[in-house]
Amino acid sequence: MSETLQTTTQWGKLTTTLSGYVGIDTLQEQMRKKALKRGFEFHIMVVGGSGLGKSTLVNTLFKAQISRRSCTNESEGTIPKTVQIKSVSHVIEEKGVRLKLTVTDTPGFGDQINNENCWLPILEFINDQYEKYLSEEVNVSRKKHIPDTRVHVCLYFISPTGHSCRPLDLEFMKRLDKVVNIVPIIAKADTLTLEERYAFKKRVREDLEFHGIQFYPMKSLDEDEEETAINQALREKMPFAIVGSDREYQVNGKSVLGRKTKWGLIEVENKNHCEFALLRDMLIRTHMQDLKDVTDSIHYENFRRERLEMHSEFAGPTPPYHEMGESNL
Numbered sequence: 001m002s003e004t005l006q007t008t009t010q011w012g013k014l015t016t017t018l019s020g021y022v023g024i025d026t027l028q029e030q031m032r033k034k035a036l037k038r039g040f041e042f043h044i045m046v047v048g049g050s051g052l053g054k055s056t057l058v059n060t061l062f063k064a065q066i067s068r069r070s071c072t073n074e075s076e077g078t079i080p081k082t083v084q085i086k087s088v089s090h091v092i093e094e095k096g097v098r099l100k101l102t103v104t105d106t107p108g109f110g111d112q113i114n115n116e117n118c119w120l121p122i123l124e125f126i127n128d129q130y131e132k133y134l135s136e137e138v139n140v141s142r143k144k145h146i147p148d149t150r151v152h153v154c155l156y157f158i159s160p161t162g163h164s165c166r167p168l169d170l171e172f173m174k175r176l177d178k179v180v181n182i183v184p185i186i187a188k189a190d191t192l193t194l195e196e197r198y199a200f201k202k203r204v205r206e207d208l209e210f211h212g213i214q215f216y217p218m219k220s221l222d223e224d225e226e227e228t229a230i231n232q233a234l235r236e237k238m239p240f241a242i243v244g245s246d247r248e249y250q251v252n253g254k255s256v257l258g259r260k261t262k263w264g265l266i267e268v269e270n271k272n273h274c275e276f277a278l279l280r281d282m283l284i285r286t287h288m289q290d291l292k293d294v295t296d297s298i299h300y301e302n303f304r305r306e307r308l309e310m311h312s313e314f315a316g317p318t319p320p321y322h323e324m325g326e327s328n329l
């Protein structure tokens with residue numbers, strides 16, 4: 001029986017008929033095995049004012065004590081003087097798949113009386129990671145595997161004021177949307193009623209649109225109709241209204257993560273109670289690889305191009321290839 005190989009994407013519409021089985025279909029399995037051996041890396045950054053639930057959310061997302069707060073013995077209630085950027089890395093494993101997860105926290109963001117330029121250290125941190133990656137990449141003797149410390153997603157916590165975005169929120173996202181994948185979320189959504197939540201989300205979306213702020217997943221990067229349909233559904237739900245908790249309660253004999261309020265138990269993973277599950281599914285189950293791809297092919301690529309252009313302007317025009325050889329003689 002003959003097998004048909006259809007290539008209709010980047011190679012154009014070319015159909016070649018194979019006269020028998022050759023085993024191209026095993027490529028997927030070969031790649032899976034290689035990737036499993038190497039393990040995966042993911043870097044998540046959380047930004048937002050003190051006490052908005054950043055540490056709780058990362059612990060809830062990965063069902064483990066992985067936040068900066070859980071890994072250091074900082075005294076509760078200390079207000080940092082400036083934005084401090086702290087990263088912690090963990091290797092987590094599930095069903096034989098290893099993930100090196102780095103969580104970068106930015107305690108103190110927006111806590112000052114004068115918050116002018118408080119986004120700058122965060123921008124510098126993100127660019128520093130690109131710079132590290134670039135210097136490894138252009139190294140004459142490159143490592144077989146370049147450690148990837150680039151930030152793949154930045155969760156931006158919006159305070160549940162019920163009004164609209166603060167100027168600082170807009171300033172941060174305007175400055176950073178071209179360098180990192182931003183996912184805006186409404187923190188502590190249990191403090192808003194359902195009507196307030198809905199109206200607040202709408203106003204935040206309008207604010208973002210008015211200011212031309214791009215958030216992940218970007219419309220311009222959808223590759224096909226299927227992706228557009230999935231991503232459009234996510235975009236319409238954003239910013240996700242999140243409730244975080246690392247406490248478990250018993251509901252119908254099952255233990256669930258939740259927060260007990262005056263009105264009853266809010267189940268964190270119940271899609272009727274909040275949008276935590278949507279966020280978790282997007283970050284971990286459906287879009288983790290895409291977040292990494294967009295970081296690599298869009299944000300890092302922009303940095304790399306600018307950096308190399310800057311370098312070539314500084315160094316003058318690159319001589320033709322044969323002259324480069326001669327000058328080395």
Ligand SMILES: Nc1nc2c(ncn2[C@@H]2O[C@H](COP(=O)(O)OP(=O)(O)OP(=O)(O)O)[C@@H](O)[C@H]2O)c(=O)[nH]1
Pocket residue numbers: 049050051052053054055056057069107108187188189190191242243244245259
């Ligand atoms: N109501 C409510 N409280 C929350 C939620 N998430 C966290 N909290 C509580 O808010 C307080 C602060 O939570 P953290 O996770 O430490 O907040 P943080 O943003 O990491 O704080 P800093 O490290 O000081 O910036 C804790 O008492 C949490 O239990 C939430 O979704 N809703």
